[in-house]
Amino acid sequence: MRAALETRHLVRRFGGLVATNDVSITLAPGARHALIGPNGAGKTTLINLLTGVLTPSSGTISLHGVDISAASRSRRVALGLVRTFQINQLFPGFTPLQTVGLAVSRRLGLDRHMFRRIGSDRRVVEGSVDVLERFDLMSVMNRPTASLPYGKQRLLEIAVAIACGPRVLLLDEPAAGVPEGERGEIMDGLAALPADVTVLLIEHDMDLVFRFADRISVLVAGGLLLEGSPAEVAEDPRVRAVYLGDAGHG
């Protein structure tokens, strides 16, 4: 079986500093894979390498067998690699419906139409409703994004990504900053992710990681410390030493 996402010996240097050190990760299709590691472990650099913000110093990235190491950002999205952001990157003046509608239009290749009204194509409306229903955003679909509660904005962040029709989804700390009371919504949102989408989750919230992931990779100082099932990771003394014992401050 071909891997959904695979990195081989990925290295990124900034001058003398090695931010990503020989990272090889393989995600099977439909996997729920989590990436954890203390601050400064190189998680952000890795996600930037995967999405094309940075180019690797050496090593390769492939998506369903296609080498995307040098592909542009929008090309990667077109191939099905989509991300969310740790800090919300939304359109504050758009409504959730408009936001998702635009993403769906793009997915359907309708975004270059200049003289057809957005939503005049029924597939766009249906696609948008699918996503909004899935993440329980129908009730707020016509409110400006900036006025939504933070939890809903976080959900929208994921919803937009799903609206792009990803085959592989990178979730960058989806629960970051979400107040305790709205955490349940996020958990429900993650549970509602389509089963055929491969997910790489980067998260500090260990509770969430262990409930969600079936595989976990631990990143320390730019390199991969170990990879295994949640149980294996939880029991590994090295992980406890470098990370779990420190989780409260991570």
Place this chain on the structure above:
Amino acid sequence: MSAREQNIAAASQALAETSRVKPAEIVFWLAALASFFLLPEQHLLLSEVLITGLFALSLDLVLGYGGIVSLGHAAFFGFGCYAAGLATKHGVTDPLLGLALVAVLTGALGFATSFLVLRGSDLTRIMVTLSVGVLMGELANRMAWLTGGADGLQGVAPGLLLGRFEFDIFGQVAYAYTLCVAFVLFVLARRFVHSPFGWSVRAVKENALRTSAIGIPVNRRLVVVYTLAAAYAGIAGGLLTQTTQFASLDLFSFHRSADLLLILIIGGTGYLYGGLIGALVFKLIQDAIANVTPQYWEFWIGLLLVSFVLIGRERIVGLPGLVWRRLRGRA
């Protein structure tokens, strides 16, 4: 109807709602049409307002939708003016054909210079647009053999409009022509901003990072909208030359671009009518102030700019409405 079908109907309606023609819009254009019959003495002024409004609309596409701060938009306006004048002088006397030619040429200039504004910060963009404006003005000045230099482009004599109507000294034909062109361009712009492409341009302004993350090529969108806006500005300039039969270097001046920004701020950005309404209000204010203190009206324009920023546009524009509500509430 199932819940899902209801949801789809609701979403479909909500998406259609944003681009629905509102009664106020119909009133606006009916008023514009009525002005043609009811204000024959104001046709010259109204033509100028409309042309300025169209010019402001083109800046709105760049600024209000694309989020690019430009201080040199007059470059395209001026280029359009000269292009239209030169086309007329060198054989393309049909006004509509000339306008089409101008749109293509200015669009090409916009396309070529759009790559300059893609890079860098707001300051860089301001500098580059400002410089392009100065350079265009200087070019027009230098190429006096072609443009007439500082004396302006003389002897522009457009042919009959549609082969039938001569541009008369009262500005009747000029106003009718300007009104028609402005209306057509407005309708096209309106369709454009409500299209998926238009939304993707707005998205770039709202959040470029997210826009690229959903796979929309940000730079290409900006290039297209910049090119389109340049063509619009060029057409506005072309209209000015055709209706006044004249073009001058002042068209490129910094004041034009600065006034234009003020117009857009008065009228509001990002809903297309801002330019047209702003141009009208600006002209009225300019006339009113010029009647009181002809030499120092610039001071009041400056004060207006400062107040708009410090007090906030909403509060100033909303003031009449607020007073009205207060009065009505009391009555």
Place this chain on the structure above:
Amino acid sequence: MLTNLFDGVAYGMLLFVMACGLSVTLGLMNLINLAHGAFAMAGGYVTVILVNRLGVPFFAALPLAFVASALIGLALERTLYVHVYRKSHLEQVLFSIGLVFMAMSGVTYTLGSQQVFVHLPAFLSQRFDVFGVSVGAYRLFIIVVCGVLAAALQFAVARTRFGSRLRAAVDDPVVARGLGINVNLVFAVTFAVGSGLAGLGGALGAELLGLDPSFPVKFMVYFLIVVAVGGSAGMTGPLVAALLLGVADVSGKYYLPQFGAFIIYVLMIVVLLWRPQGLFGRAAR
């Protein structure tokens, strides 16, 4: 031609003194201030009034021009500018254009629109030869004064306590606040000094560049070029940019009078395309 080089350097130095305040306010407060030239104009007019009407000696008028412009700058910073720091660049542009318009018509109203000049002391109007290069005394004076100022500024930013706070505040205002630096005070002082320097530049330049109410618009582009090309990180960039601009402008007009007006703009566009953050700018902010 060494005389041209000399003239270009004098011109560039003048531009540097006028524009350096702008570069700091841009770097520090992320403020695009198109009204910077208005402070230079204020300094110029203060000098003209002091010297021509009140008979104050030229050398006494220069520091007074600095103080007056700095006070105007401080007053405006505290009352108006402080409200626009957090606004968008577009609003800052509009706001400062508005200020320029008000300053211009204010001066026209009170002092008239004609060009004015400072009556210089006689010995500054001399001209002499240095190693065969013909040199104007006033231009030499400008180079010396501005050179000393540039050195002093460099020292102040690099070595003094205030300078280190300034650099900290430029790098990261949030962190600087956390370290107990009164960022507001740093802003205000910097703005005032920047305005004062612009005023001093205006006072020095009135004679060379001509002073009339359209001064802020005429030279706005030049100031912005200095900042945009030089970058807003520190004093070296703007200084080099100003000198480049001065020399390029003067020699362009000398050797290629037909294209003199194009050179600086083309140069600037090329530099900004090559390095959008300016010659000495930081990679990103």
Place this chain on the structure above:
Amino acid sequence: MIRMLPRLIPRGLSAAVLCGALLAVSLPAAAQEAFKIGLILPLTGPSQSTGKQINAAVKLFMSVNGDMVAGRKVEVILRDDAGVADTTRRVAQELVVKDHVAVLAGFGLTPLALSVAPIATQAKVPMVVMAAATSVITEKSPFIVRTSQTLPQVSSTMGTWAAGQNIRKVVTLVADYGPGLDAEAWFNKAFKAAGGEVLDSLRVPLANPDFAPFLQRVVDTRPDAVFVFTPSGFGAVFIKQFIERGLDKTGIKLIGTGDVTDDDQLNDMGDVTLGVVTAGPYSASHASPENKAFVSAFKAANAGMRPNFMAVFGYDGMQVIYDAIKKTGGKGDGAALVAVMQGAAWESPRGPVAIDPATRDIVQDVYIRKVARVGGELFNEEFATMKQVRDPAHGATP
């Protein structure tokens, strides 16, 4: 609704033509009201001093001569164009269409005058040019009459005079726009015709703040004299830098047109202007009873402001218009007014002047003057006169 509008508009067009025809018919009926003069001046912007001077002179003329001529009340409608040509054009058009003015006057700069020329022709309204000085203007419409000056007129006078003063080699330095090029071309032509040699012709961009590099070229070329034209206002900077560069000490003489040593600004420019020789049609110190009366009345009415050449041009413009109203008995249409303006001659504060019947351009004495301090003030002291100079450019090429 929106979709219907385009179909409505062509119908609006034909109605427009109808409206226009109606208005055109109603025009002559307005002729019995006051005689309206549309005065368009740059009251704001960089050329505002021109507007200020002419406006003051027009007011003075009307207070001296009254506002009733040949039984008609004369009314001046003053409009500001800020020195922007398309505004000038629109304002002129409005004055003709809405206010039914009988005469258009003013026009501070060449492009402003040129932009209005087609309107004068189309509406058959006389257009009295009171400032703009490029030769070609009067050829652009048979309704244009000029009472100011032309640059070929003064600069060719200077060229001829200079060649007779032991000045053999000259560098010219002009502002790079229409009038500047006119000045350059006609000075060179006259100077060369009289045996002189032009070493270099420099053109300075109008927006140029620094003359230094251009002056350096002058120094390096070592001519006997440098001939200068700058629009009034720029002259001061130029002379400052001329002195500052030490050109006066190198023996290079400074000659130019009267615009450089504008009477209005001469005192502010200071002693550096002493000895500068210019050619011009008017000096505030012109010795004639007409001028003495004019200057003192002008100063009295304008808080001591000294009249410059622009003021006299405006004053004479009103003279031409008043004369034309008188000669046509207050009943003449545009063509009749222009017809009587052609060939008009009178004694102006600047000396004897006339309107050339063939070209409708001014014929006047051009004086060679030198800046000198008289009674504590700086003046352009006239010391040589070229009698009744016509514009040499009409019908000729430089």
